[in-house]
Amino acid sequence: MSKAQIGLIGLGTMGAALALNIADNGFDIAVWNRTTATTHKFHDTAGDLAARITPTDTLEALVQAIAKPRAIILMVPAGQAVDDQIDALRPLLDDDDLIIDAGNANFHDTNRRARDAGDLPFLGIGVSGGEEGARFGPSIMGGGKRDHWDRVAPILTAIAAKHDGTACATWMGEEGAGHFVKAVHNGIEYADMQMIAEVYGIMRDGLGMDNTAIGDTFATWDKGPLQSYLIEISGKVAAATDPKTGQPMLDVIVDAAGQKGTGRWTVIEAQHLAAPIPAIEAAVVARNLSSQKETRAAGEALFGAAPHHIPHDNMSLDTLEGALMAGKILCYAQGFGMIAKASDEFGWALPLPEIAKVWRAGCIIRSAMLDDMASALGDDADRNLMFAPKFTDLLKSNHDDLRRVVAQAALHGIATPALSSGLAYFDAMRTERGTANMIQGQRDFFGAHGFERIDGGSGHHGPWGD
Ligand code: NDP
Numbered sequence: 001m002s003k004a005q006i007g008l009i010g011l012g013t014m015g016a017a018l019a020l021n022i023a024d025n026g027f028d029i030a031v032w033n034r035t036t037a038t039t040h041k042f043h044d045t046a047g048d049l050a051a052r053i054t055p056t057d058t059l060e061a062l063v064q065a066i067a068k069p070r071a072i073i074l075m076v077p078a079g080q081a082v083d084d085q086i087d088a089l090r091p092l093l094d095d096d097d098l099i100i101d102a103g104n105a106n107f108h109d110t111n112r113r114a115r116d117a118g119d120l121p122f123l124g125i126g127v128s129g130g131e132e133g134a135r136f137g138p139s140i141m142g143g144g145k146r147d148h149w150d151r152v153a154p155i156l157t158a159i160a161a162k163h164d165g166t167a168c169a170t171w172m173g174e175e176g177a178g179h180f181v182k183a184v185h186n187g188i189e190y191a192d193m194q195m196i197a198e199v200y201g202i203m204r205d206g207l208g209m210d211n212t213a214i215g216d217t218f219a220t221w222d223k224g225p226l227q228s229y230l231i232e233i234s235g236k237v238a239a240a241t242d243p244k245t246g247q248p249m250l251d252v253i254v255d256a257a258g259q260k261g262t263g264r265w266t267v268i269e270a271q272h273l274a275a276p277i278p279a280i281e282a283a284v285v286a287r288n289l290s291s292q293k294e295t296r297a298a299g300e301a302l303f304g305a306a307p308h309h310i311p312h313d314n315m316s317l318d319t320l321e322g323a324l325m326a327g328k329i330l331c332y333a334q335g336f337g338m339i340a341k342a343s344d345e346f347g348w349a350l351p352l353p354e355i356a357k358v359w360r361a362g363c364i365i366r367s368a369m370l371d372d373m374a375s376a377l378g379d380d381a382d383r384n385l386m387f388a389p390k391f392t393d394l395l396k397s398n399h400d401d402l403r404r405v406v407a408q409a410a411l412h413g414i415a416t417p418a419l420s421s422g423l424a425y426f427d428a429m430r431t432e433r434g435t436a437n438m439i440q441g442q443r444d445f446f447g448a449h450g451f452e453r454i455d456g457g458s459g460h461h462g463p464w465g466d
Helices: 013-024 036-044 046-052 059-064 080-092 107-117 129-135 148-158 176-207 211-221 229-239 262-272 280-290 294-302 319-345 352-358 369-379 389-411 417-428 436-447
Strands: 006-009 028-031 053-055 071-074 097-102 122-128 139-144 171-172
Touching: 006 013, 006 059, 006 369, 013 071, 013 129, 013 148, 028 036, 036 053, 036 280, 036 417, 046 053, 046 129, 053 280, 059 080, 071 080, 071 148, 080 107, 080 176, 097 107, 097 148, 107 122, 107 139, 107 417, 122 129, 122 148, 122 319, 139 148, 139 352, 148 171, 171 176, 171 352, 176 211, 176 229, 176 262, 176 280, 176 389, 176 417, 211 229, 211 319, 262 280, 262 319, 280 319, 280 417, 319 352, 319 369, 319 389, 319 417, 369 389, 389 417
Parallel strands: 006 028, 006 071, 028 053, 071 097, 097 122, 139 171
Antiparallel strands: 122 139
């Protein structure tokens, strides 16, 4: 067999699927896994694709199996495993061989690795879409030197998801730019999921709908402007039945959600950047809170369960749909706003319209709305999505629905942290005269920080009285 065109390390969920995808697209690939038995099992079960896959038992054999200049994808857990793997690999490689970290690295780590690599080729690429995406077409966000990206772009664009024939694989910028964009993608994903979960809670607890009706509602919404992968799977989750008990699946699942940390990274980075992403922050907080099950139970025993029922006259399913649309737009406005801020801060020139395009297929947040977002950001990438005409119109016609839903949820004791934060962001962003004049006064009172006056000048002070 001739030498492979690319190598891959780490045949776990994502690595195995990605390797099959690469072989399926006609490329020869050599693979290595820390546990050798996994490598052989993978090869033995690869069917027709096995002919394009070279299994190797040592790193040396992997390197020897790849044509020069080599390119090797790492698909191992983010963190120390990536550093260890790079350290083990570099001495075996030539100076023009390329290492590609395709895991969910923190972009600060990717920045460091890119700098440590110096002139040695290194890329950090964000891959989204889960196992199915990796197997049949993920969304790929690349970072590193452009000419290194160009070397592997033919393979990466071939294996990526396609939207109307356009590959969802794009170079985002230098160093950790790809992993940064992937982190914001995950932050938006958290908020999108949380808003859907909140709407589910209103249907279940506020409107007393059963799981079948909730599933049907999501399925209907998936045919309209909310069409998206997350709405689609939410409908399927709501409709599923537990084979063990015959109960609806949702009724046998514990209400505490885990996280791997990428949403948290986005929120921490947003604080460093002073980028307002309250809906994403609320979604991360909601996951943290969800895990405090015992405390929540104690709270319900102490304060009593909230009077959940919402009179049907106060809320229709159309109102809920409109609220979710407005919430979704606001959450994306925040995510893209954060990317724009980072672009300035890190000197990256992140391509906002291209990012929207790359998310149109393959990734978890793919949705019909992203197509319009790509056009809107293409017209004026610096503008907050709220002010792009298409989305201004959508917000004008839907923000009252969001207000009604948040208000009714609050009145009936149903927590809607992400939808509420989205609404607060909207109201703050359309209020010229806010309340930070009071903050300025307070800061000057206790700390002599000085304040800026409307009629001019900064560094003014009280008097404030005693
Ligand atoms: P898995 O746990 O399924 O697989 C991990 C792989 O890494 C295995 O092949 C494992 O080998 C190998 N590995 C683990 N530790 C080490 C180490 N210290 N040195 C060398 N190899 C090691 O993980 P996933 O495939 O789910 O995830 C891989 C990467 O992709 C992660 O960064 C993850 O965050 C990211 N990712 C995952 C997604 C998902 O939906 N699962 C989506 C997008 C990105 P062994 O067989 O020996 O244990």
